[in-house]
Amino acid sequence: MSWWEWALLLLAGVGGGLTGSIAGLASLVSYPALLASGLPPVTANVTNTVALVFNGVGSISASRPELVGQARRLVPLSGAALLGGVTGTVLLLLTPAGGFERIVPFLIAGASVAILVQRPPRELAAEGARHSTRSQWGLALGVYAIAIYGGYFGAAAGVLMLAMFLLTTGTTVPRGNAAKNVxxxxxxxxxxxxxxxxxxxxxxxxxxxxxxxxxxxRLGPRVVRRVDGTWLRRVIAVLGLGLALKLGFDAFG
Structure with a gap:
């Protein structure tokens, strides 16, 4: 690996870690960087997933104030996330490389559109506080479904997880973001x-x-306490649509 590829991946990791903690968009930054370094799509995806573990370590260690009092909810939900991650991993391992290359453009495009149309997290939190169902079983099922996607590919899985958490629990954005990171x-x-x-x-x-x-x-949770990431989500969503078009042309051209 050349020095510029090493530097590219380091910067992509910092950017991905920040956007992942703030807006749940880490893979839309890091995955294209891995492709740019010359890795084939499936290898780039599994490499990205392995490295993302360290994003979780950093963000969780910096989110301890927001995680206080959430253990009772997060322990059973972590079981659902584990089962979903296993399911997504098995699906990816069973998907032929050529099939994955054709699926990824649609996953990225769908994730980008979801980001564009999503309402700001603070609005979701306010609505969740008014209409929260607080159904643990429904929340666990949602976590399981999103974790399947996270284990398979994961671009914008954080966006989906945070939105679901805010709408169903009525928690605050920083606490919902911390739970999403776990x-x-x-x-x-x-x-x-x-x-x-x-x-x-x-x-x-x-x-x-x-x-x-x-x-x-590590930096992301500090930033999310102070800023609204709406503009960041929109910029990355537009770039994600461009990436989806490019990968689509590569896969089907």
Whole structure:
């Protein structure tokens, strides 16, 4: 790996860690960087998932104030996230490489559109506080479904997880964001173990990306306490649509 590829992945990791903690968009930053470094799509995806574990470590360690009092809810939901991560990992391992390359443009496009149309998190939190169902079983099912997607690919899984958490629990944005970081960490961790054992991980690319993810993950919770990430989500969503078009032309052209 050349020095510029190492630097690219380090910067992508920091950017991905920040956007992942703030807006749940880490993979829309890091995955294109892995492709740019020359990795094929499936290898880039599994390498990204392994490195994302360090984003979770950084963001969770920086979110301890927001996690106080959430253990009772997060312990059973972590079980749902673990099962979802296992399911998504198995699906990816069983998907032919060519099939994955054709699916990814649609996943990225769908994630980008979801980001564009999503209402600001503070609005979702306000609505959740008014209409919260607080159904633990319904929340666990939602976590399981999103964790499947997270284990399979995961771009914008954080957006989906945070939106669901805010609408169903009525919690605040910082506390919902911290809970989202824990659940996605569980899904990513189990997927990373599966990929390390059964998939082709580019370990040379994991190191710079993981360092960047950890740094970005540590900084993200501090930023999310102070800023509205709406503009960031929109910029990345537009770039994501452009990436989806490019990958679509590559896959079907």
């Amino acid at each position: 659940l996605l960490f569980v899904a990513n961790l189990v997927a990373a173990v599966g990929f390390a054992l059964f998939a082709d991980v580019a370990w040379a690319a994991v190191l710079p990306l993981a360092i960047g993810f950890f740094v970005g993950g």
